[in-house]
C-alpha cells in the first residue's frame with residue numbers, strides 16, 4: 290500500500306469510528322472561532338496601548354469590563370477575608386463587606402460624608418467632630434477614600450478611634466491611575482506614603498502595606514485596558530516600582 294493510500298484509509302477509519310462524536314464537531318468549531326475572535330479583539334486593544342493619544346476608557350475601565358485596579362483590590366480583600374467579620378463599616382456601599390465577609394459579618398454600617406447617599410446608615414465627616422462611638426467596629430473597609438480626604442491625619446486617627454481594640458482596617462488607594470478633575474481627587478499614594486499616613490495612628494509594627502501591579506498592567510490601567518485583556522501571569526506579577534493599587538492592613542493594638 291502506498292503512503293497516500295494509507296493516509297486515505299486512516300482518514301476514512303477515523304471518520305467512521307468518530308461517528309459518536311461527529312455532532313460535537315460543529316460545536317467545537319464554533320467554540321474555536323469564538324475564542325479566536327475574542328483573542329483577536331484582545332490583541333487589537335493591546336496594540337492600541339501603543340498608539341494614539343486617546344485612552345480606551347475615561348471611566349477607569351468600568352465601561353469595558355473589570356478595571357485592573359478593582360481586580361487588585363479584590364485580590365487584597367480575598368487574601369484578607371478572614372478579617373472581615375463581626376460589626377463592619379464600609380464607605381458608600383457594602384458590596385465588598387457582603388462579598389468577602391459572607392456569614393462572618395453580623396452587622397454592616399455604610400458611611401457617607403453627607404446626606405446624598407440613601408444607602409448610608411451613618412452620615413459623618415471623619416475630619417470633623419462626630420457622634421460615632423469609640424471602639425465600635427471589628428473591621429473597616431476603606432477603599433478609594435483616602436485620596437479624596439484633605440486632612441489625612443485626622444481622618445486616619447478617627448478610623449483608629451472607632452475600631453475595636455484588635456479590630457482591622459483594610460485600605461486600598463490608587464497609585465497609578467487616571468485622575469479625573471471632576472472627582473476632586475487630592476492624592477496618589479506610594480506604598481511608603483501609605484505606610485507613613487497609617488503608622489501615625491496605628492504604629493509601625495501594626496501596618497502591612499502591599500503594592501499590586503507592574504509596568505505592563507500600569508500602562509494598561511492608564512490607557513483604559515481591563516482585566517480580561519491580560520493573562521493571569523501578567524496580572525499577578527507585582528513590581529513595587531509600578532504599583533497600580535496600594536493596599537494596607539492595619540490592626541488597632543489591644
Ligand SMILES: C[S@@+](CC[C@H](N)C(=O)[O-])C[C@H]1O[C@@H](n2cnc3c(N)ncnc32)[C@H](O)[C@@H]1O
Nearest residue numbers: 380381401402413414415416432433434437438
Ligand atoms: C470615591 S467614594 C469611594 C467608594 C467606594 N468605597 C469605592 O471603593 O469606590 C469616596 C467615599 O469617601 C467618603 N468620604 C470622603 N471624604 C470623607 C470624609 N471627610 N469623611 C467621611 N467620609 C468621606 C465619601 O462619602 C464616599 O463614600
